[in-house]
Amino acid sequence: AKIIHEELATALGPNTPSYQTVARWAKRFREGSEDVNDDFRSGRPVSVLTDENIELVRQVINNDPYSIYDDIIAETSLCRGTIEQIIHNYLKMKKVTSRWIPRQLNDEQKQERVRLCRENLAKFRDGFWRLCNIITDDETWIYHRQIHHKSTNKTWIGEGASPRTIVRRSKFEPKNLFSMFFKSNGPVLIHAVDNNETIDHDYYIENCLKPVVKEIWKQRKSNGTKDIKLLHDNSSPHRHPHVINYLTEEGINIMPHPPYSPDLAPCDYWLNDYIKQNLTDQPDKKSLARAISKLIKNIPEEEFKKTFDKLLERLELCINNHGDYFEHLIK
Known part of the structure; x- marks a missing residue:
């Protein structure tokens, strides 16, 4: 493995794989494996982007449109990254400020x-x-x-400076x-x-x-x-x-x-x-x-x-x- 790594370094320069990677390849070759693809691993985690989880997030939001990420995490036990993917990529939702209206019309x-x-x-x-x-x-x-x-009241201030004040x-x-x-x-x-x-x-x-x-x-x-x-x-x-x-x-x-x-x-x-x-x-x-x-x-x-x-x-x-x-x- 050491000789192979040195020869690869001469040919590839900075793009050479690490010595540990080359050693692993050499070991697999000695064991008779000539397949360059990874072996199947039964322990690989299954996707959490399931229909059930998508519907679960949808229900939490429908029940409380003002929910924050911490609320949804507590209700679903899903991680924030998964929840973000579900909300933006599957439910196609975004959070916006509520509209003020003059009156609730009947x-x-x-x-x-x-x-x-x-x-x-x-x-x-x-x-x-x-x-x-x-x-x-x-x-x-x-x-x-x-x-x-x-x-319209925003102003530029220097580092460490206090913002201007406006009396209510x-x-x-x-x-x-x-x-x-x-x-x-x-x-x-x-x-x-x-x-x-x-x-x-x-x-x-x-x-x-x-x-x-x-x-x-x-x-x-x-x-x-x-x-x-x-x-x-x-x-x-x-x-x-x-x-x-x-x-x-x-x-x-x-x-x-x-x-x-x-x-x-x-x-x-x-x-x-x-x-x-x-x-x-x-x-x-x-x-x-x-x-x-x-x-x-x-x-x-x-x-x-x-x-x-x-x-x-x-x-x-x-x-x-x-x-x-x-x-x-x-x-």
């Missing part, structure tokens, strides 16, 4: 969402309604101090209520609600709807409110008979909006978040109102148009998802 509410989405979508597709004639609005509270999302916002910090109206070509009205005021139907008519109607006539001198549709949610001031009567008198129709549907309201699925992500800290209500007005007016017209185009996509997604919330399906 079957009746889902059916109502589907019904209204179908009716609204049909009117757009048949040409009875046009996106350029839709005005949408909503009310939202905006704080003077912005903390943004956690992902108190619900008692200064904030103001804004009512904002916009259409596919830009803003129509940005109204800062007076301090200590609440938006009831009278306030909504006098301080919001009347200025909006005035602005519509300013922008559309020849057509005025003809074919204009107002899309807003189902809050009490919006549904009040006086509000409905005023809009009817002004020739403005209300676009039906299903209850508990912020995913179908452009203010909720776009503008409110856009403002809060891009707004800087402001010392008082007056400067806050100026900053919001400037921010919205500087948004390119194309962004407003894209937001209304997405409304049609969202109507269709709601129908296809049988009335349930669908934002996890948006790519």
Whole structure:
């Protein structure tokens, strides 16, 4: 074996098998074996990737979708590597963060969402309604101090340095209520609600709807409110008979909006978040109102148009998802 190993070393250099391997080969050859394959060994372990173990892991996860690896190991007595193979390669699962939804919709509410989405979508597709004639609005509270999302607060720090701190916002910090109206070509009205005021139907008519109607006539001198549709949610001031009567008198129709549907309201699925992500800290209500007005007016017209185009996509997604919330399906 020593001579064979030396000759192999001369021929193969660094790729030479170890002396122990060469000695084992020589011994097998002397014993009459000329087969280069390994002998069958009865003690070789059987595979643990069986149908029974796959189903066992599936049952543990079905019983508790929040299970961690330690839980599954305790329930199945399988090793972590086997469990990982089963989960990823056989069950085709991955762990994701749970979705937050506005409300747990019942079957009746889902059916109502589907019904209204179908009716609204049909009117757009048949040409009875046009996106350029839709005005949408909503009310939202905006704080003077912005903390943004956690992902936007990440900063680079040096080795051994402490991360920056951000003081958690108190619900008692200064904030103001804004009512904002916009259409596919830009803003129509940005109204800062007076301090200590609440938006009831009278306030909504006098301080919001009347200025909006005035602005519509300013922008559309020849057509005025003809074919204009107002899309807003189902809050009490919006549904009040006086509000409905005023809009009817002004020739403005209300676009039906299903209850508990912020995913179908452009203010909720776009503008409110856009403002809060891009707004800087402001010392008082007056400067806050100026900053919001400037921010919205500087948004390119194309962004407003894209937001209304997405409304049609969202109507269709709601129908296809049988009335349930669908934002996890948006790519």
